[in-house]
Amino acid sequence: MKNNLRIAILFTLITTVLFGFIYPLAVTGLAQLVFPSQANGSLIVNEGRIVGSSLIGQPFSSPGYFHTRPSNAGTGYDAAQSSGSNLAPTNHLLLERVKGDAEKMRAENPSAPIPVDLVTASGSGLDPEISPAAAEFQVARVARERRMPEADLRGLVQKHTLGRQFGFLGEPRVRVLELNLDLDAVHPPH
């Protein structure tokens, strides 16, 4: 018992050095060497300034931008407070939120049915992406606001659409921040 206690204390200290310090520091060193961009957050640099991360969504509300999904991270897309809504499917707060958002969207895009990901909050509250259906849903509005042909806009959306990885993993998706940055660059709002 006494011997095992002594070993337990020494073993804890030594393995803490090995697995608590040396292992993560080794991974950090290798990661910074081999994949520096990814290891530091896939940050997007625009004219020498960090404008965001291609993996972290940002909130958008004006009609000239493609919108991301509702977010429960802080006041919305707070990347230091990731969170989902954790609302149950039968919670009235969820249903009222969806109804309110849906009404707003129908006013802007009267005919089409609303793709579900556009009115549901993601698990992280930081989802950088929307489905291609949700992007297509917004094309008419953005094109109208930016006074650009819908076909051109679809081309731009296509450019920022990622298919399934290797053709079968995950789901197709559109990176919204990069799309909007590109939109500002090629066709600034009037």
Place this chain on the structure above:
Amino acid sequence: MTANGWFQIFLYLVVIFVVTKPMGIFMTRVFNREKTFLDPALRPIEKFLYRLTGIDQKREMRWTEYTIAVLLFSGVSMTLLYLIERTQKWLPLNPQKLPNVEPGLAWGTAASFTTNTNWQSYVPETTMSYLTQMVGLAYHNFVSAAVGIVLAIVVIRGIARRETEELGNFWVDTTRCLLWILLPVCLVGSLVLVSQGIIQNFKPYTTVELLEPQTVQVTGADGKTSTQQVAQQVIAQGPVASQVAIKEFGTNGGGFFNANSAHPFENPTPLANFIELVLIFAIPSGLTYTLGRMTGSQRHGWAVWGAMAFLFLAGVTATYWAEARGNPLLTGTNQHASASQAGGNMEGKEVRFGIASSALFAVVTTDASCGAVNSMHDSYTPLGGMVPLINIMLGEVVFGGVGAGLYGIFVFVVLAVFIAGLMVGRTPEYLGKKIESYDVKMAMLAVLILTFTILGFSALAVIKPFGTAGISNSGPHGLSQILYAYVSSTGNNGSAFAGINANTLWYNSSTGIAQLLGRFFMIIPIMAIAGNLAKKKTVPESAGTFPVTGPLFATLLVSTIVIVGALTFFPALSLGPILEHLLMAAGKVF
């Protein structure tokens, strides 16, 4: 449901099947102290560690000493974690200047990580410093996993050895598990995950200007709403990949961030997601092969694997179906799956994972005692969310936690051969060992302690205001939230119906106690059986021996698991998710 979704699920099962044998053989060699290709690199570290700590590598332990060593190590390392949390303000690697963790939360978190639960009632990115995450929490991801694995090995040795009290040396087994199994895979795995976009740095959080500054409504503490300008986004950073690799591979599940593997920095791409899923099942699945190999009955190992694979497929089918159907109450939205959207119940799910990868993750993480999540289980449809709950209730024996899954299913194997023995009217035997009343009593003790802990705490929480105060979704879902909290804690899972407000004195202390009971009062009876089995003589197989191989045994095993689980938990489930499902179908809103 889509063909592509099913393809991903079956591909996953195939990959798990393929890694089972190599993992199983490798683990057998590591614990039998046979030669492996990693010896030149690791033997010197191993010997150095033994010399520094004074471990006598030739000495073997009885089950009692082995168990005491487990408890001492857990106690000491838990204390160290508590101290780190309580002093992080004064320690290095805290660029966000986070304060010390307050005592109740620090205690609950220490219990949670020591027991391989990783239940988190805090937002990590605003609570834990890089040092606490790396040296305190990620460290426990390694050692609590190793403890689970070596205990499974002891159970296997108990079955395989005869007329001995010696079951191995805890320190030697743990050292070899850490160095040979966990470390190499995590080193390689974390780099692969970084390549996909998981971050790994020690930088302060990055502040960026939003492309479009927002005006938001905020409700203050006084209940008044005010408008606020948000022009910046603060992006959390940290040494994430090194922790994510072991969080999955050791079936720990504790997120570096609050959103866990739903956070794009913890799970950025579908490939990262798939790798994380494979890491979760790799060891538990491999251990079934180790079981067969060490006991000399490979067919028994595969029978156990088959029973697990069946229960896995049943769970994933149910969840995928329920989530793909969507939420009938969200009228006016298009929830149909098509080429341009995943559809279904997308609340709490990420677009890159859609329904199939989210449902698969929810099932895998609760089959195993992992508890990492890539979508929010609280927002699942009632039946979709019931499957994770049931998976944990069944004891996380569908592949299960690292080691914990194997020693968990061992309890059911003992009960299954006991039942079979009763049916044929003979003393039950298991791989040449007679299963006697002591063994069955201990197995039942393990089952009853878990049941008592889950139902006892849940019952107390639903009748007392300090319990119901935590509920965030009213109606039957509130009961599900409380039930999930204690099922997850006792089962050492760590996932949650996360809307529950668990950072209170009651929940921090009660879930902490449930975690300790679920871990150690499972371990002690199981170690007692292992010690008892090792002492026994081997009896030769005869015509009257009930075979523990083949589909008949697998069916009996599945039935035992399902019947024990159903009898215990059906009443609670019927008042929670089942009732919620019926009311949702009737259009009732809470």
